[in-house]
Amino acid sequence: MPVIALTGATGFIGTSVVEALESAGTGARLRLLVRERPGRMLPESLTRHETVSGSLADRAALERLVADADAVIHIAAAVAGNLAADFEATNITGTRRLLDALAAAAPDAHLVQLSSLAARYPELSWYASSKRAAEELVQARARRFTVVRPPAVYGPRDPALAGFWRALARGWLIRLGPASARFSLLYAGDLAETVARLIAHGPAGQVVSVSGPHPEGGWNWPAVAETASRIRRAPVRTVPVPSTALKAVAAVGPIAARLRGAGAMLSPGKARELLHHDWVCDNLQLERLLAWQPNTRLEAVLPTLPGWSDP
Numbered sequence: 001m002p003v004i005a006l007t008g009a010t011g012f013i014g015t016s017v018v019e020a021l022e023s024a025g026t027g028a029r030l031r032l033l034v035r036e037r038p039g040r041m042l043p044e045s046l047t048r049h050e051t052v053s054g055s056l057a058d059r060a061a062l063e064r065l066v067a068d069a070d071a072v073i074h075i076a077a078a079v080a081g082n083l084a085a086d087f088e089a090t091n092i093t094g095t096r097r098l099l100d101a102l103a104a105a106a107p108d109a110h111l112v113q114l115s116s117l118a119a120r121y122p123e124l125s126w127y128a129s130s131k132r133a134a135e136e137l138v139q140a141r142a143r144r145f146t147v148v149r150p151p152a153v154y155g156p157r158d159p160a161l162a163g164f165w166r167a168l169a170r171g172w173l174i175r176l177g178p179a180s181a182r183f184s185l186l187y188a189g190d191l192a193e194t195v196a197r198l199i200a201h202g203p204a205g206q207v208v209s210v211s212g213p214h215p216e217g218g219w220n221w222p223a224v225a226e227t228a229s230r231i232r233r234a235p236v237r238t239v240p241v242p243s244t245a246l247k248a249v250a251a252v253g254p255i256a257a258r259l260r261g262a263g264a265m266l267s268p269g270k271a272r273e274l275l276h277h278d279w280v281c282d283n284l285q286l287e288r289l290l291a292w293q294p295n296t297r298l299e300a301v302l303p304t305l306p307g308w309s310d311p
Contacts, residue, residue, distance in 0.1 A: 004199065005031045005065045005109075007056065007098065008075030009046060012158045013114070013188055017073060019045055020192035024200065033065045033076070056094030062101035071110040071199050074098055077131070080263035082254035084126040091130035092137070099141045110203045111145040112195055113138045117184070117209065117281055118273060119149060125269025135207060144203035148195065150210050151281055155188030156304045160265070166307030169232060173225045175240045176274045182218035183279035184211040187301060190294030197290050204289055209281040212294045218280035219298075227299050246271050 004021060008014040009032040021030060022045075030049040033056075034042065042051075054061020056076055066072050078090035095113070102109055115131050118124065122132035135147050154161055167174050194210050215223050225236040250271035257264035264270075283293040302308060 002026065002028045002070040003031060003068060004028045004071045004073065005033070005069040005106075006073045006075060007033045007065070008077065008114075010034060010042065011075065012155065012160075013153060013191060014075045015043060015045060015157065016155065016188045016192035017075065017195050018049070020189070020196040021199070024196045026200065028070075031065060031069065033061065056090055056097055059097055059101060062098055063105045066098075066101050066106040066109060069106045069109045071112065072098070072102065072106065073195060073199070074111060074113045077114070077116075078263070079127065080257075080265045081126060082258050082264050082267070084129070086263055087126045087130035088133075091127075092133045095134040095137050099137060102142065107143060109144065110199065111138060111142045112198055113142075113145065113147045114195070115147050115149045115207070117149050117151045117279060120281075121273075121276065124272045124276060125267070127269060128273065139207075144205075146198050146204040147207040148191075148198065148210060149207055149281065150186050150191050151184035151279055153186050153188050153191055154305065156301075156306060157188065159306055162306035164307070165302075165305040168224075168228045168236065169308040171232065171234055171236050173221065173228065173236050173238045175221050175238050176246060177221075178243070178275060178277055179221065179240065181277050181279070182220050184214055184218055184281050185298060186210060186212040186294060187296040187298075190296045194286065194294060197292060201289055204285075206285065208285045208289065209283070210286050210294065211281045211283055213297050214280075224298075228302065231299060231302050243275055246274065 009018055032046060032049055032051050034051045034053060035055045036053050052061055052065045078087050081087050115135050118128035119132040119135055122129040138145050138147055164174060190212055221238060225238055229236040250266050250268050253264040253266040287293050
């Protein structure tokens with residue numbers, strides 16, 4: 001029975017990947033890295049699998065996680081922080097520790113690293129830079145690997161975008177970026193299916209981008225507004241957030257987050273990401289590898305997203 005180990009399995013994307021691996025019907029044994037927290041209850045979909053208590057900072061736990069694994073899916077990442085070091089600790093140092101564990105306990109395992117389209121522009125933010133550095137570590141050190149770069153990922157389990165979808169359901173599109181921006185979107189279930197298919201395919205030895213269906217040239221804000229208007233059968237008005245206002249709020253974001261003892265989701269780097277005009281990617285490499293591509297359309301799942309059903 002093959003063994004597939006996962007980091008980040010308890011998160012928004014990780015739980016979808018676990019379900020996709022179960023649905024694939026491979027009979028694989030899943031082993032999940034779980035950080036224990038007081039009062040934490042794992043979803044039922046995870047409790048039926050083997051777990052290893054620990055984190056990316058725990059070398060012994062990582063070796064237990066990957067021991068004799070046939071494949072390892074690395075999803076865990078820092079997406080919020082107040083300093084560059086906050087991202088480096090998880091995204092770079094954590095990846096390096098995982099690679100050390102693989103070298104010691106499962107050198108021939110296929111490592112699927114979930115990166116980000118942000119890695120295409122490492123100069124924009126601490127997050128983007130850390131994800132690019134992690135990709136380079138994997139390419140330099142892993143014997144058998146596939147790196148996956150998704151764009152913005154959305155789905156029914158993600159609370160982070162609930163406010164955006166709720167406003168859209170009420171007829172207001174809050175535009176956080178330039179009017180000229182174009183971007184790709186990817187449904188979480190499609191990303192999970194992509195990962196499961198890549199595990200079955202075997203290592204590609206390259207960075208593979210993945211995108212959901214979008215209009216020619218990518219999504220833009222008017223296309224999102226028109227789609228939402230069609231679903232709600234009423235007009236949607238766009239409310240642009242001025243770049244100066246976004247930058248001002250982002251400038252104090254890390255300070256406010258530090259006072260709360262948390263990591264900032266909105267920082268100067270994140271503002272630069274939001275204000276960037278080109279976040280479009282394609283599935284050309286993916287189609288060549290798998291003869292398949294994601295097919296879930298935004299309009300088909302929009303009413304299921306958090307905030308939409310309770311406007």
